[in-house]
Amino acid sequence: MNRYLPLSILALAILAFATLLLVIAPGIQISRHAAPPGLKPYTEQELRGRDVYVSLGCVYCHSQQPRSPDQAPDGVRGWGRPAIAADYTYDAPHQLGTMRTGPDLLNVGARLPSRDWHLAHLYQPRAIFDWSIMPSYPFLFQRKDSAGPEDVAVSMPAAFAPESGVIVAKQDALDLVAYLLSLDRTYPAPANALRDDGYSQPVEP
């Protein structure tokens, strides 16, 4: 080990090369694409809901990246068209996820647009799907004797409802549902969109 200088230069050069190809070049490529006209920035409430989504670890079971038909039948499942880079313009950090224990959620707001459905499902997934393995999130709700004028009551079948009183959504639950309903990337992808088409041929205009 007596050639520190050339070794260090070589190591730094390899690192610089990797940074160029893996960080700088994709950064330049992505920065050329503006946000699609159909994509709205998150509202304050949706951003709070996004924080709840992150803190509950939803990303461990739910991806947010529908694949092209050649990679997975995501379109047939109703999970939406293949995602493009610009879909994540307002997501920092993105919640792409790697696990699909549950369904992909990038278009859940379009697929399941009902707030009441989401509240019932978050309180007790088994109330709707008796086979669901999703955890329930009762701590996002509270039991009250009667719902106040501002309260959003959750409708539950008798088997899952409390013996008396009503289930009312806490602010965190409402924020989370607002975030879920904002997940709607069903606007058409621009022709020059940056995306992974898998093995499929680009569609002729």
Next chain:
Amino acid sequence: MSKDPKRMTNTRHRPDENFEPYEPHRRIPWPLIAFAGALGLWGAATLLDSRQDVAAEQAERLVADNLKTGQNSEPGSTLFAARCATCHQPDGMGVRAAIPPLSGSPFVAQGPELIAKILLRGIDGPIRVNNHVFDGHMPSFASTLTDSEIGELASHVARHFGESSQTLSATEVASLRGPAGEDSSFKGGAEIAATSGFSLGDQPAFVSVSAGSLAPEISSLVFSGRGEQWACASCHGDLGQGKETTPRLAGLPADYIVKQLDDFAQGRRLNESMRMVVNTLSDSEKRKLAEYYADLRVPSNARPELGGNLARGEELALRGDWSRNVPSCFSCHGPSGFGVAPEFPALAAQHAAYTTNQLSAWAGGHRKNSSLALMERISSELGDADRRAVADYLASLPPVPAGTSEKTASIGDQP
């Protein structure tokens, strides 16, 4: 070399190793050259001559083919076969008492501009064509055809059935789109006659039927839900337009909707969310909800979005695939996929993700409520690519023009 004198003497008697055989040059006799030249000229002349023959033969074959298949290569004829002939028939004679004829129609005789206007707006009201009154329900093609396609189609119809020689360009169609496109369907022949200024004979008056007032308890079911059941509109949209895997309900036959609600409850059709919703509905509520959605009309918000092959989808919808014993969709679901009450739902303008989802559900045994197990068998014959192709094609069609009451609404309205 000189060390082996014996060998040297031997080689002296052999022929030279480097000798190459040769033939002295002799000229080709001139008659042969002349003969070859003449052959060449004759060949070239024959070649040129046969080109004309081939062209003539190809033209003849094309005409024969077109006669056989009832098509020709005129612009617009393919569009006519795919978009119009399913109702108005390939010969433009229509269907007695149901679909007005194009051939000999005074509307068609006015030229391509009026035809394009009707294509853009559709017709929704009574119309008199050649002394017959029809209950006109023609969809608007404004969202499904491009300007140049509408121009070609209108010119083709005018030329073929109206003996007009005018053609309509894409830019002219674009200028019609402005004023005509924003409006809803023509309220029958009377409005067409009034707005176009052409004399189109006596046209029956449009009788406005006010939208049947929705019973308050049904309205609250649709828009706010009840007890453990959330609102219909919270998933299916304010006007039953649906999205992605949530189906479009507007314009589906009422009997079909009631049957589906019963099937959700009985488990013949598996959908956990719907099963929970229908649990608390009484039979009369199901009927009233179904009638409400059957009468709604709303523009299409479906798009082909699964990357399916639209040409293949059109093939399956119009002609089926008999190599796999798959009949055409329209043979049961009606011309242009408008549905045939009570059994067959409308397919036109249904969301592609929903359609392909249901085809998968039939094939996979999650939906077992099709009469005679027709759809179960058809779906299992279709591969994934075919399901996407046909779903995308159906999503590209204009929506069903349902009912007779005036309930045209745009997405976002609430009664």
